Amino acid sequence: MASSIHDLARHLNISIGTVSRALNGRADVNAETRQRVLEAARTLNYSPNQSGRSLRKGATHSIAFMLQPHPGDQQYGEPFFIPFLTGLQARLAESDLDLMVVMGEPGQYQPERLRRVVETRRADAVVLANTRREDDRIDYLSKAGFPFATLGRSQSGGDTYPSLDIDFERAGEEAVDRLVARGHRRIAAIRPSLDLNFGYLFLDGYRKALKRHGIEVDPGLIADGFINETGGYQVTPHVMLSKDRPTAIIFNNDAMALGGCKALAEMGIRPGHDIAVIVIVDTPLCRYFSPALTAFRPSLEPMGRRLAEMLLASLPAFAGPEGTRIIREVWPLELVARESD
Amino acid sequence: MASSIHDLARHLNISIGTVSRALNGRADVNAETRQRVLEAARTLNYSPNQSGRSLRKGATHSIAFMLQPHPGDQQYGEPFFIPFLTGLQARLAESDLDLMVVMGEPGQYQPERLRRVVETRRADAVVLANTRREDDRIDYLSKAGFPFATLGRSQSGGDTYPSLDIDFERAGEEAVDRLVARGHRRIAAIRPSLDLNFGYLFLDGYRKALKRHGIEVDPGLIADGFINETGGYQVTPHVMLSKDRPTAIIFNNDAMALGGCKALAEMGIRPGHDIAVIVIVDTPLCRYFSPALTAFRPSLEPMGRRLAEMLLASLPAFAGPEGTRIIREVWPLELVARESD
DNA sequence: TGTGTTCTCGTAAACGTTTACGGAAAAACG
DNA sequence: CGTTTTTCCGTAAACGTTTACGAGAACACA
Numbered sequence: 001m002a003s004s005i006h007d008l009a010r011h012l013n014i015s016i017g018t019v020s021r022a023l024n025g026r027a028d029v030n031a032e033t034r035q036r037v038l039e040a041a042r043t044l045n046y047s048p049n050q051s052g053r054s055l056r057k058g059a060t061h062s063i064a065f066m067l068q069p070h071p072g073d074q075q076y077g078e079p080f081f082i083p084f085l086t087g088l089q090a091r092l093a094e095s096d097l098d099l100m101v102v103m104g105e106p107g108q109y110q111p112e113r114l115r116r117v118v119e120t121r122r123a124d125a126v127v128l129a130n131t132r133r134e135d136d137r138i139d140y141l142s143k144a145g146f147p148f149a150t151l152g153r154s155q156s157g158g159d160t161y162p163s164l165d166i167d168f169e170r171a172g173e174e175a176v177d178r179l180v181a182r183g184h185r186r187i188a189a190i191r192p193s194l195d196l197n198f199g200y201l202f203l204d205g206y207r208k209a210l211k212r213h214g215i216e217v218d219p220g221l222i223a224d225g226f227i228n229e230t231g232g233y234q235v236t237p238h239v240m241l242s243k244d245r246p247t248a249i250i251f252n253n254d255a256m257a258l259g260g261c262k263a264l265a266e267m268g269i270r271p272g273h274d275i276a277v278i279v280i281v282d283t284p285l286c287r288y289f290s291p292a293l294t295a296f297r298p299s300l301e302p303m304g305r306r307l308a309e310m311l312l313a314s315l316p317a318f319a320g321p322e323g324t325r326i327i328r329e330v331w332p333l334e335l336v337a338r339e340s341d
Numbered sequence: 342m343a344s345s346i347h348d349l350a351r352h353l354n355i356s357i358g359t360v361s362r363a364l365n366g367r368a369d370v371n372a373e374t375r376q377r378v379l380e381a382a383r384t385l386n387y388s389p390n391q392s393g394r395s396l397r398k399g400a401t402h403s404i405a406f407m408l409q410p411h412p413g414d415q416q417y418g419e420p421f422f423i424p425f426l427t428g429l430q431a432r433l434a435e436s437d438l439d440l441m442v443v444m445g446e447p448g449q450y451q452p453e454r455l456r457r458v459v460e461t462r463r464a465d466a467v468v469l470a471n472t473r474r475e476d477d478r479i480d481y482l483s484k485a486g487f488p489f490a491t492l493g494r495s496q497s498g499g500d501t502y503p504s505l506d507i508d509f510e511r512a513g514e515e516a517v518d519r520l521v522a523r524g525h526r527r528i529a530a531i532r533p534s535l536d537l538n539f540g541y542l543f544l545d546g547y548r549k550a551l552k553r554h555g556i557e558v559d560p561g562l563i564a565d566g567f568i569n570e571t572g573g574y575q576v577t578p579h580v581m582l583s584k585d586r587p588t589a590i591i592f593n594n595d596a597m598a599l600g601g602c603k604a605l606a607e608m609g610i611r612p613g614h615d616i617a618v619i620v621i622v623d624t625p626l627c628r629y630f631s632p633a634l635t636a637f638r639p640s641l642e643p644m645g646r647r648l649a650e651m652l653l654a655s656l657p658a659f660a661g662p663e664g665t666r667i668i669r670e671v672w673p674l675e676l677v678a679r680e681s682d
Numbered sequence: 683t684g685t686g687t688t689c690t691c692g693t694a695a696a697c698g699t700t701t702a703c704g705g706a707a708a709a710a711c712g
Numbered sequence: 713c714g715t716t717t718t719t720c721c722g723t724a725a726a727c728g729t730t731t732a733c734g735a736g737a738a739c740a741c742a
Contacts (some may be wrong), residue, residue: 004464015692020730030690047460051395052728055697060392062441062463068428079420089444093454098463100403101440103430112432121343122403122439128454258629261728288599290631303522345698356722361700393698396727645719687740693733700726709718 005048014122023048059317062098062307064123066114066137068130070194070227071107076097079283080300081129083139084151087304090126095312097124104137111140113290118146118245125311127151130164133197151303151313153197159327162310164303167330168198168252171296173212174335175250175278180213182341184248184276186221187240190260191252193224202252202280225256232259240267247275248341249319255284257293276341280333294341296333303331342380344387353381353509364389403439404649405464407455407478409471411568412448419626421641422470425492428645437654438465441514452481466652467504468492472504474538486502492653493646500668503651505644508594508671509539509621512545512637514553516591516619521554523588523682525617527562529580531573531601532593534565542591543621562587566597573600581608581634589617589682593625598634619681622672634681637674644672 005023009016013273015032022029022037039044051293065088067081075090076107087149089099100123104113114137117125124147128137131152138156141148147164172189179187191199191204225235232255239246240263251257257279261271272291282295310317310326319325346364349388350357355374363370363378381387395401406429408422430440441464455478458464466487469478472493479497482489490503513530520528530547532540548558563584566576573596580587581604592598597621602612602665612618613632623636651667653659660666 001729005730006728016729017693017731018691021691026731030688033690047457049396049728050461050463051392051401053395053730054392054699055390055699055727056729056731058697065442067423078423081423082408082419086444087440089442093444101406101426101442102428103427103434116388119386120391122391146736284626285629288626288630293558340450343698346700347698357699358701358723359721362721367701369720374720390698393727394700396697396729397699397701399727451685683742684739685742687738690736691736695732696730697728702723702725704723704738705721707718707720709716711716712714 002049003044004049005046008037008040008044008046011044011186012036060121061096062100062123063092063125063127063311064100064102064117065127066104066110066129068104068137069106070130076198080281083300084129084304087301087306088260088308089304091305091308091312095318102126110138111137114140114204115316118144122318123331125149125315127307127311131165131197131226132156132195133200134195136221137228147311147315149307149314151307152313153201153328153330155197160315162307162325162327162329164307164310164329164331165201166198166298166303167332168201171207171280171333172202172250174205175280175296176209176213177207179248179250179276179278179334179341180209180215186218186244186246186248187215188223188246188249188250189252190223190225190235190239190256192227192231192256194227196227198310199224199252202250206250207243218242218244222299227253228255229259229262232256234259236260236263237267239283242266246275248278250281251277252281254279254281254285254293254295257287258285261293263290271340282336289337289340290337291340294338295336297336298333306331343390344385345390346387349378349385349387350382352385353377373404373621395487397658400465401462403441403464404433404468404625404652405441405443405447405458406468407445407470409445409450409469410447410479411471413426417550420426421622423646424641425470428642428647429649430645431642432646432649432653433565436659439666441607443467450477451614452478455481460487466490466656468648468652471499473536474539474541475536488652488653488656490648492648494669494671495674496608503666503668503670504649505648505651505670505672506542507539507622507639507644507671510546510549512621512674513543513591514550516548516621516637517547517550517554518682519676520589520591520619521550521556521618526556527559527585527587528556529562529564529587529590530593531564531566531576531580531590531597531619533568533572533597535568535569540565540593543591547591559583559585568594570603571624573602574604577601577604578608581605581610587616589619592618592620593622595620595622595626595634595636599626599630600635602630619682623677628677628679630681631680635679636677637678639672647672649664 005016008017022034059185110299126148128150131154135154135156142157153165223235223239225231279293279295282297286295313325346357350360363375467489469491472491472495476495476497483498494506564580566574568571620634620636623638627634627636
């Protein structure tokens with residue numbers, strides 16, 4: 001069924017070496033011969049076997065994307081990743097690369113699932129998501145000398161790999177700025193308790209902005225919770241019951257914001273009326289919630305494309321002109337003002 | 342860096358044939374020898390090169406999942422697929438198979454993107470999503486004799502491939518039953534205008550139930566729209582402006598329901614008060630919408646596992662005892678009663 | 683005519699496996 | 713002790729590519 005390069009060669013009465021060279025556009029092949037080969041390839045419906053090519057070239061022509069689910073009861077995964085994956089895949093496809101998806105054990109950041117990919121050479125590089133502040137997966141890949149890039153920053157591994165992140169720090173600042181401009185001084189911050197790096201970045205921005213405005217940081221207004229609706233639901237009351245009640249809350253995660261709003265509702269506090277709410281990282285949930293939640297929105301699909309681009313630039317086989325390697329990039333978020341603040 | 346089977350053989354002073362046999366658990370190798378090989382494999386950190394193995398065995402040990410984005414302006418893709426993918430991947434991983442993700446050109450159901458996978462042998466089988474009533478991709482794969490399975494039914498390709506679907510027909514019926522039981526007689530149905538098969542199935546169930554209750558089907562209460570928020574927003578008024586206004590609407594898609602509710606709001610009609618709303622195929626959006634939308638919920642993660650199971654059972658290399666091949670399965674949805682009906 | 687260059691192609695090795703085949707040694711059997 | 717069977721292992725081919733090497737032919741040039 002599958003026609004091989006040998007079939008082509010036999011059909012054209014020519015050696016497989018020449019066929020291969022013709023197909024791969026090498027210079028040392030007669031123009032007319034190349035034409036015949038190309039034509040025969042079309043009529044015989046030939047395309048090179050990927051395994052054979054991989055074996056010979058020592059490259060699989062595929063990139064693994066590792067999605068690390070959070071533990072917990074989320075019925076639906078994060079919608080975040082579909083558009084990101086779309087962009088990532090689109091760019092990879094342009095370089096004739098496949099996208100492989102690897103899922104980690106929920107909540108387990110050990111590199112076990114990665115080992116298989118690396119050790120059996122199933123992919124040429126890895127893209128990591130849900131980056132933690134300290135991330136075993138990054139340590140593992142660095143140590144193994146396996147090329148990778150990350151969506152999100154980490155403190156692990158140094159500055160040796162491309163990473164693309166959202167500017168959580170700046171978003172934290174801007175959220176505070178906006179709230180202060182609207183007269184708020186007591187602003188709470190609620191973020192995930194996991195070691196996810198963006199939680200730290202957000203808090204840095206939050207603190208920085210508060211200080212800039214001459215507002216003292218009140219630890220009672222900062223709370224960590226589980227990164228889902230339940231976490232937001234549980235932790236929001238803590239903050240609301242501090243001696244001096246906040247007039248605004250910034251949530252660092254959409255699911256936590258929804259849980260938090262539920263808690264607020266039960267306390268008779270209405271977002272947009274009695275309290276201002278801003279969430280960092282918009283999702284459709286924010287848009288359709290009532291009241292619609294003001295949020296900071298990333299451009300996921302372009303980010304996917306970009307990270308693919310950065311990763312490719314770091315791979316010797318795909319690197320363009322020397323010195324174009326991009327190590328880190330941090331993208332701004334766009335504020336989508338809605339009804340909750 | 343990468344240790345090959347030759348390194349192992351050299352290290353043990355033994356032939357590569359024996360090493361391979363020992364590793365693959367074949368019978369004709371001495372127990373003690375096997376022990377030594379296994380041990381050496383561990384200390385030398387050996388794992389077989391996937392490309393070499395693929396080439397020799399003529400199988401890639403990976404399955405492609407094709408996601409077909411709808412055209413349109415959806416900022417975030419369908420959250421639907423992440424948990425499905427999780428289940429799919431989990432089951433595949435148990436059989437040491439990789440998951441490759443292929444995205445179609447938005448709205449284009451031509452098998453172009455599939456061609457690459459099939460012709461270059463990049464995967465051993467394909468899983469199709471967003472199945473259309475008539476689906477070129479299915480025709481292509483059937484004709485090519487390439488193994489595949491589908492999430493969702495289609496009329497293409499006959500009964501020759503495993504497929505797993507949600508019971509949209511039954512959900513349509515149950516939605517009508519529930520509404521009728523609550524006193525409704527004028528029930529509208531809004532579904533996507535694309536050739537997506539579930540739209541037909543849903544409508545079949547809707548009609549069937551109406552007839553069973555002795556209610557005449559009013560074409561003015563049935564509308565097709567673009568499968569996103571805008572579509573729901575545009576088409577809902579049509580149905581509301583029919584001579585005899587409906588007292589209930591069943592939406593066949595969550596995004597359309599949200600758009601529809603927006604249109605209703607602008608007409609001063611409140612879901613849950615002035616009109617009953619049920620949506621088929623629940624998402625987090627339904628849960629967090631206000632009022633929370635009553636919806637039918639699939640169990641995505643188990644479905645992913647199951648479809649993987651079915652696909653594997655259809656592959657000669659993985660088939661268990663003969664005759665266990667499952668061709669079609671249709672899973673029920675669970676009603677999640679909330680506030681909108 | 684002899685020498686050097688260029689163009690084009692064939693040969694064969696290599697990538698890392700798996701496996702059919704055969705053979706030597708050991709065991710079983712009469 | 714001779715014969716058959718079993719156990720275990722080495723040899724080598726094969727999967728489908730790519731590519732280093734070399735060689736023949738054609739051509740240019742002196």
